[in-house]
Amino acid sequence: MADRADRTARRPRPAWLDRAVLYQIYPQSFADSDGDGIGDLRGIASRLDHLERLGIDAVWINPCFASPFHDAGYDVSDYFSIAPRYGTDEDLAHLVQEAGRRGIRVLLDLVAGHTSDQHPWFKKAVQDPEDDRYIWSDRPVRGFVPSPGPREGHYLPNFFDHQPALNFGYAHPRPGQPWRRPVDAPGPEANRRALLEVMDHWLGKGVAGFRVDMAHSLVKDDPGHRRTAEVWTGLRARLEADHPEAVLFAEWGDPATSVPAGFDADFLLHFGGPTRGGALRSLWDNRAGTDLGPWDFSGSACYFDAEGGGSAATFLRAWRAATAAVGDAGHIALPTSNHDFSRLACGPRGPEQLRAAFAFLLTWPALPAVYYGDEIGMRYVPGLPDKEGSSTGARRNRAGSRTPMQWDSTPGAGFSAAPEDRFYLPLDPAPERPDAASQWADEGSLLNLVRRLTALRKAHPGLGTGGTAEVAYDGYPLVYERDGCYLVAVNPRREPAALALPGYGSSRPLLVEGAECTRSGIEVEGFGFGIFQR
Structure with a gap:
């Protein structure tokens, strides 16, 4: 492990990642430009002003390659072709160019293991x-x-x-089991070459890099994923020659292994590695309806629980372990949610709690990732039918996190000109569903709060990715210092919270909602937060 970390640490980390805010786009649900009811690349390009205004630096687009769509594009039938439902190579080039004019990089989703x-x-x-x-x-x-x-x-x-x-070999070939081919067998070597060819092709067309699906899944029977990490270390080394600025984000859930292997960032997930089911679930549990069935804390509430029954301790332990292992070699990405799990607004968690969640996300030293629609408080919609493999078992359906983006208050929500019965998935039927146009017009909206938070993060590098976060209190409110210059207090519960913490009375408020620093401590109203400069 130390050797891999030393090799990776010598590669300069892309400087733009230190200030970046990532945004995930589920392309079939984001914006439809041609009226067929399915989002596409031209639709994404038409909404780039929204992302620029929000302060987004890079977008990750779920798989847009040719596919029979039995698993919403994660079943690739041609890595070198754009799926016709999304457009053409020219449409991708247009998107990359228009995004670049706004300072936004485009990352594609690479399905590497199958x-x-x-x-x-x-x-x-x-x-x-x-x-x-x-x-x-x-x-x-x-x-x-x-x-x-x-x-x-x-x-x-x-x-x-x-x-x-795909066959990348077995870490432990065994006599009498000929399917357990060694990592250096012809098939695994061919697949490694193919991965490089795919990455080279799209990087040559201007994309900035890739989020790699199931990046841990290459070599089989691989305890600790050591041989898989070696595969990625080799791929990264060969990629460097032609594309030294390319970025790779891992869906791995174990930054201590993936970042030393050559990834620039890894996502903390609800599963995998030392965070298995713990870190992100203990922070904001959004597995309800997707892989755990109906919402049920089962006596173990997450920290962003309105009743205040959770603890930040599990998340903080996992965070400290991961950052100690990663060091300066890369980043740990913290998502609001994604296409596989419920949104931040799910189960009993209402929109009033999302403000504190974003205050935390955009002041913690992670690489923040916003799932499309979370910035306006779109909710997980239960009870939808299976769509392109969204259902993974009884009462487990990811479709509720994949509904069309709600751009405005018109009947089709500004997503598509098609009749609603032709939409990829139904719109949220709630009469009070939020939309981007209304929230841009409301200075006090969640969307404008997220805009202010991203702007504050960029104006004050000490609030950005990397650096230190010294936790003064991990109860309610969660209180931490950033780089010794900033103080953040977040209270995601309904009841007010106060902490006796003298010495901060002279702190200057930067962005505050219901929080105050006094000579004797910090007081935060229910669902409030405060960001102060010392």
């Missing part, structure tokens, strides 16, 4: 018993599924059965 079963590589493998681009066994093995073609045997999927796992 393809669609409709990919030409897999169609060839089904015909050729000598092909080892995928993982095949000539006899039944737990987790494998039967061959769909003339090739006898079974193959290993990565998630759904229609997503065959």
Whole structure:
């Protein structure tokens, strides 16, 4: 681990990441330019002013490659083609150019560990018993599924059965189990070359980098993901020659492993690595409805709980462990939510709590990532039908986090000119649903608060990504110092909170809602926060 960290630390970290705010776009739900009810690249380009005004520095777009869309694009059938529903190469070039004019970088989503079963590589493998681009066994093995073609045997999927796992080898080949190919076998080598070719292709067209889906999933039977990390270290080293400015973000959930392997940032997730189910869930639990069934804290509330029954301690322990391991080699990304989990506004968490959540997100030393619509308080919509693999089990459906962006208060919410029954997913039916146009017109809205917070973050580098966060109190309110120059107090519960903490009475308010520093301590109203300069 130390050797990998030393090698990665010598690579200059892209300076723009230190001040960046990331924004995730689910393309089929963001903005529809051609009236077919499905969002597209031209639609994204038409809404760049919203992102620029908000203070966004980079957008990550969920997979937009050719796909049969059995898993909403995470089943890629051609890495070198834009899916027709989203547009063309020219549309992507237009988006990259228009975003660049506004100082916004574009990142694509790279599905590295598997393809669609409709990919030409897999169609060839089904015909050729000598092909080892995928993982095949000539006899039944737990987790494998039967061959769909003339090739006898079974193959290993990565998630759904229609997503065959690309073969990057096994960390521990075993006699008598020929499907456990070594990492340096021809198939794994071919797949590593292919990944480089895919990245080179799109980086050559102006994208800034990639968020890598299931980045930990390459080498199989790999305790601690050591061999997978070595694969990424090698890929990064080869990528450096032609694209030294390219950024890689990992969906790994273990920054201590992924960042030393060559990633610029890793997302804290609800699963994976030392944060397994703990760090982000303990902060703001937004798994309800997606992978845990109906909202149920089961006696263990998250910190952003209106009743004040949670603790920030679990999150803080995971954060300290990750930052100690990562050091200056990269960043830890903290998302509001994403396409796999419920939004910040879900279950009993109402819009009044989101203001404190954004105050925390945009003053904590993480790389903040805003999921589209969270900036206006869009909610997780329960009870939707399965759409392109959104349902992963009984009462578990991710569709509620993927509904169309609510741009205005017109019947179609400004998302599309198509009739609503042709929309990719139904709009939130709530009569009080928020929308961007109304919130831009309201200086006191959540959207304008997020705008002010991003502006404050950029005006005061000590509030940005990296640096220190010394926690003075991890109860209610959560109180921490940033770089010895700033004081932040956040109270996400309904009841007021006060802390005896002398010495801050002369602190200057920078952005405050219901918080006050006195000679004797800090007082914060329910759902309030305060950002002060010492």
